[in-house]
Amino acid sequence: MESNMASLPTNRNKGTLYVVSTPIGNLEDITLRALRILKEVDLIAVEDTRRTLLLLKHFGIQTPLTSYFEGNEEKKKEYLLGRLVEGERVALVSDAGTPGISDPGYRLITLAIKNEIPVIPIPGPSAAITALSVSGLPTDAFLFKGFLPNKTKKRRDLLKQLEEVKETLVFYESPHRLAETLKDIFEVLGDREIVFTRELTKMYEEVLRGKVSEVLNQIKERRLKGEITLVVSGKPRKRID
């Protein structure tokens, strides 16, 4: 196996954007390479300063931070591009998991690519892959849809479009919309197999497997908190015996 253990490039004419994955909960899930890159870069662009500061403090990293989130990304991405063009090394870190996967990171990544700035992945956890890995549903092919729309009509319309998809489906969901979403999945896609995952890698990690109706039944009396990823089986294939 080849590994890229060399120090960061010394050619300061061109900067580099490192897309650094961070834990989705358990801090032990950070990679050695991510720690080294976060220590060595000139600047870390972060979605949630408070959350990333906790991570950096835990590992004794003192690299300067700047915020980059949904509300300021238009202005901020030009500023970050400026620093990259000047030859600086910038790490992009999201709230948790892999930057760019259902979070604002991808716009900065696109801008860097357009400006011929090298973009280097520092892989690590992502909630979608983590949930899939323990789902027990087929993982050879899957469709990741990120967050379903907030509005019922739009959500149902989107689910309707997914009715014929045979691949396993993966969604991010928020606790306050969960029951509604499960009902919509039940009504539009039918009583499929579903895997409900909550707070993966954290203290209150929970995985429920069963039919949509069974999972709905199990959660209906509960006031759920935390971060949720749903994995739903694709359209059942007809058996040919």
Ligand code: SAM
């Ligand atoms: N870029 C991130 C990634 O690669 O995982 C995802 C960002 S998205 C804004 C955040 C959503 O991911 C949460 O609302 C939740 O649906 C899901 N998520 C994050 N952490 C999770 C966890 N520990 N367990 C289950 N789902 C999680």
